[in-house]
Amino acid sequence: MNEADPRRGSASAEDVAAGAGVSPSTVSRCFASPDQVRPETRRKVLAAAERLGYRPNRIARSLALGRTGTLGLIVPDIANPFFAVIVKAVQARARRKDYAVFLADTDEHPDDEYELALTLARQVDGLLLVAPRMTGDRLGEVVRQVPSVAVNRSVAGVPSVVAPSEDGLRQAVAHLHALGHRHLALVLGARNSWSSEQRGHAVRFAAEQLRVKVTEFGPHEPKFHTGAQVADLALAAGATAIVAHNDLMALGVLSRLADRGVRVPDDVSVVGADDTLLATTATPALTTVRIPLDALGERAVDLMLHRLDDPGHPPQEVALDSELIVRRSTGPAPRKDA
């Protein structure tokens, strides 16, 4: 390596060693454990490193150490605001802890998810599986290969961090009940979605307690157009409030209702879930259940790192609270006799 040419593939520890008149070992120590080297020597080395634009090669270090300083992150769909926020939080947290993040988007494809997990397994220290859609068996296999943490899916034996929407949804049903609604439509999400099932349960249970009638629709792909589709069915069923699996579907509902001239919240109330950007910017703004997505991501990283430090640790499940955020899209139920 030519000193005057600090470009691609640039200086190695050996170059720096030569430049500082020390051995490569010492250079390594200067970066790994600076206090094991005499201050004067360290200065010399650091100067040479600076001059040569030296940065330790993480690849080589990984090979020597057996650790990569990298976390794998697998999400179903980054373009989904829900996951985007989690990704961002994970990214930020990991970086604070000096970890890089390998990102993989499965496009909601369970098979790809499994393959990706297996591939990533070998090149990361830990794997963060966000809302994994793969079967429990496969998940188990992945977990056996690499330290993993599941986000937003609870599986026995797998450390996970979830945000049960029970609290928020219970609040939502209570809110609607208080407004006089006695019949609500429940719009389910994807077929294999753990969170959809869980949300369904929560609504059903809360409604039963309050003697509110529930008509269910779905499971459906949690998309805008399926929301729109369900709006008509919900209306036909006579529901005065619609609780959607997520904000996106709620927006679909809103859109279709507007097309039909049905007023929100005067004629029908609509509730979303997740409190994504979509909910705040909708017209009317969506009443929704807020999931602390950033906290989800952060806790997942923390759990992972904790686990890496202490591999003997038993699997742990972290649960965060959700809460109802009331906005314009919900209002008093229309009077029957009106």
Added chain:
Amino acid sequence: MNEADPRRGSASAEDVAAGAGVSPSTVSRCFASPDQVRPETRRKVLAAAERLGYRPNRIARSLALGRTGTLGLIVPDIANPFFAVIVKAVQARARRKDYAVFLADTDEHPDDEYELALTLARQVDGLLLVAPRMTGDRLGEVVRQVPSVAVNRSVAGVPSVVAPSEDGLRQAVAHLHALGHRHLALVLGARNSWSSEQRGHAVRFAAEQLRVKVTEFGPHEPKFHTGAQVADLALAAGATAIVAHNDLMALGVLSRLADRGVRVPDDVSVVGADDTLLATTATPALTTVRIPLDALGERAVDLMLHRLDDPGHPPQEVALDSELIVRRSTGPAPRKDA
């Protein structure tokens, strides 16, 4: 390595070699260039590999090869739908080409961006810089260290892929003009935003050609609430159509208009830009200028890979077209005498 224990840190090529009664070299060849090894031998090796759950260690391979099979991707903010779509496209394209993606979110912080780029430089084959905010000097430095492609920023000497919004905005103005609008409000974005200036120019120019009056507002932080704020001003100025810097601001406009009982598009037409998820899911759906974000991401990867294959290639700038997408939020101008 115990044969019966194919778990973490599992079998190496040497283990497989032992199991198959061949040398490590042969094992390597079986995966790198299978046709250079006799079918029978290959079968033996593959069987042993299967049995041991062997997968080549990418880290070690990277070190030996000097290539990582990884692309670095740096974005200002993943939670921004605009960037999220690009990330997704890059991810998908890279994976098709057997590249993994290292993701870094800078949180719009130019200094972090620079540091991250330098760090990533050593562990990826190429760097994709999306809308980089760092200074030209630093950008140059990064580019000298690692093959890079800039997305949505055009810099001399740096290969890049950009999508000027001129076309789409010209179409937007023509569209409004054809509908009878003769006075439009132009809502600018951030003060130092290259794209805001560029978009402003495009609208002004097109409007001048068609003798459409333009009243400008801003520059403003490109947020929802600033859009809402401007709506009243635009109305007061007598504009019948509002062209916003991006979809988010357009939604702000929509929201405020709804609050005031102003109908869209009957009383006022609204146009956004970027065609993010927000535009499609708005009520009414937003007429907007589509930037082909996925194509932007894909082309960036292609450009990168092309460059890696042929390092002698001169920097190239790929420009993609933007186009107007007409949706419900625009309609005929209200008649003056009505």
Added chain:
DNA sequence: TTGAAAGCGTTACCAC
């Protein structure tokens, strides 16, 4: 405190 040398798992070159 510092240096020499072995090793991490793979690939590539050169013999056989």
Added chain:
DNA sequence: GTGGTAACGCTTTCAA
């Protein structure tokens, strides 16, 4: 076709 060997850049004993 296949095996031996060096090399990738770093960390880490073990001696000095």
